Amino acid sequence: MNNHKIFNKSFLFLLVSNLSVFIGFEMLLPILPAYLISLQASAIQVGLVTTLFTVGAVFIRPLAGYYLMDNQRKTLAMGACAVLLMITAAYPYLHIVWLFLLLRLIHGIAWGVSTTANGTIAVDLIPKTRLGEGMGYFSISTTVGAIIAPSLGIYIYGSYSFDTLIWSSVILSLTALIALQFMHTPTPVKREKQPFQFFKMIFERDAWFPALLSVITTFSYGAIVTFLVLFGKQKGLEHIFLFFLINAIVSTLLRPFTGRWYDKKGPWSIIIVSSVLGFLSLVVLSFATNDLHLIISAILFGAGYGTVSPSLQTWAVQRVSEEKSGSANATFYSSFDVGVGISALVLGILAEWFSLEMIFRLVSLNFIVVAALVYRDYVSEKNR
Incomplete structure (x- = not known):
């Protein structure tokens, strides 16, 4: 790989994967509370849709970051993406509120691992002398997905159905998983590291x-x-x-x-x-x-x-x-x-x-x- 080249094959596949993950996830955000209300959820339970997800994501990221120090990052990224796909596909079949909320917690965990792994892979693939420029390009897949997806989700839900929205998200997750398969990442150098300490690494x-x-x-x-x-x-x-x-x-x-x-x-x-x-x-x-x-x-x-x-x-x-x-x-x-x-x-x-x-x-x-x-x-x- 050209040491000064940003847009190599692996980086492009990473962009496609990350964009698909973000759109697939963010398009659900404005809709899930409304769906939970249709299941006769209380106001507190509706609030937990976001809270439990955030808790799962925030608390798993220190462990993900620790694991990424010297382990194969592509494997972790693909595993998390596969879990995101399966969790999303399960939403229409959960009609019990507490099971739905439990799935949101697990969804947050998978999301935390996926985004952390993708961001770390981006750093691996970008020449260090062009890190600012390269991370700017990478973040396009994040910000564009996050800004466009909520409106897209509202449109699909309003014009079609909740199931159509979910399967659209599943297809995007599948696209992300396939893109990761064609990506090559360097193997991190094995280094001596301290034992995992959650409160220090959070x-x-x-x-x-x-x-x-x-x-x-x-x-x-x-x-x-x-x-x-x-x-x-x-x-x-x-x-x-x-x-x-x-x-x-x-x-x-x-x-x-x-x-x-x-x-x-x-x-x-x-x-x-x-x-x-x-x-x-x-x-x-x-x-x-x-x-x-x-x-x-x-x-x-x-x-x-x-x-x-x-x-x-x-x-x-x-x-x-x-x-x-x-x-x-x-x-x-x-x-x-x-x-x-x-x-x-x-x-x-x-x-x-x-x-x-x-x-x-x-x-x-x-x-x-x-x-x-x-x-x-x-x-x-x-x-x-």
Whole structure:
């Protein structure tokens, strides 16, 4: 393999697999609570749909990261993907609420292993001198899937049926599994390592700062996924899909530029600039009354959040030694899950007291907090 080439065969198959996994998973998120209500579940049980999943994902990732240090990563990725496929296929056949919730916990475990393994494999396949650029490309499969999938899931469920939605997700999981089969990954170098200690590995210490920033910025994603469709109905915005589409296009088109910017200048300047753009995107969205406002907001969000997220992941990996890249990825993905979980709770409470316009404006301030923290870190690093 060319030591400076990013788009080799294995990396392309990894992109296909990761995109399929994310779309297949994220398209279920807005639908499963409604399905559980149809099973006569209580409000608490509906809330557990997300909580149990998050618990499973967060608590398995330290073990996954530890195992990935010196074991065959492709095998773990394929195993987790196969479990995701089987769990998804089982959903239509579970009509007992507590069994459904148990499956959500197991689903979270498989998801935690799959995403951690895929992220670690990406680090293996990308030349170290182009890690920022390469992780930017890899994160396209994550952010595009996460942004587009909820609307796709709502469309399939509304136009067809729950079973059609599930089997669409199963097909995507099968596609991901097949793509992984054609991928080649280097075997990690065997190194002496400490025994597994859960409470020390649940949070990779050297990656704590990017992980914290990820939790803060994830509130913006949570606000978009949770409230944008409802906001569009309130404001009479009939083409709300434009936000998701344009955001994904802008985020994708900017990756070559932003990745090279990161590799040349480091994380500070690009995260600060993109955080300001993220702030502006949500402010513009809060005042949106027509499609032009929506498009401007989507462009800014794609350039803002679409750049912050992969930059933070790259930064987390770069702050640790190579053998700990699995643990750093586990910490980063867990921070995303924690951010989604917290944002769902906090924003849901705030929505009882504030308008959706005000919710977007409040969440926009998180980007300013991130920019300030990153600038402080830059000054601290410069003075060392």
